[in-house]
Amino acid sequence: MSDPTLIATLPKNRRQEIRVRIGTYKGHRFADVRIFSDPPSDRSALGRVPTRRGVAVAVDALPDLINALRKAYTTEMHRRRAEAANENRSQAKTSRKARP
Numbered sequence: 001m002s003d004p005t006l007i008a009t010l011p012k013n014r015r016q017e018i019r020v021r022i023g024t025y026k027g028h029r030f031a032d033v034r035i036f037s038d039p040p041s042d043r044s045a046l047g048r049v050p051t052r053r054g055v056a057v058a059v060d061a062l063p064d065l066i067n068a069l070r071k072a073y074t075t076e077m078h079r080r081r082a083e084a085a086n087e088n089r090s091q092a093k094t095s096r097k098a099r100p
Contacts, residue, residue, distance in 0.1 A: 001025045001032055001056070017048060022059065029059040 004023035012018050015038045022031050034054030039046050057065055 001030065004032065007031075019050075025056070030056045031059055031062055031065075032056045 001021070001023035002025070004021035007020040007022055010018040010020075012035060017036050018033065019036050020031065020033050022029065024030070032054060033056075035051045036048040037051050039049045
């Protein structure tokens, strides 16, 4: 990717981060979401380096990807709420049975 513009950096763990960049490859504009990792100790002066783990998406496809990510997030939030509600019901039943 030539002349990538860094859009965002998100921490992944102590040794890795996720970088979102926009750039050009073979004349096409892409958004690149990639994991950058600490290099081996003999190359540590270089800073974090890109790994093969990531995805490049045509800029025109970004709205579809964003919608899919929103749907994934919404689905997960609904699952968590349902799980919490089930847990609360289960705890309520247990506490009622424990009463003398």
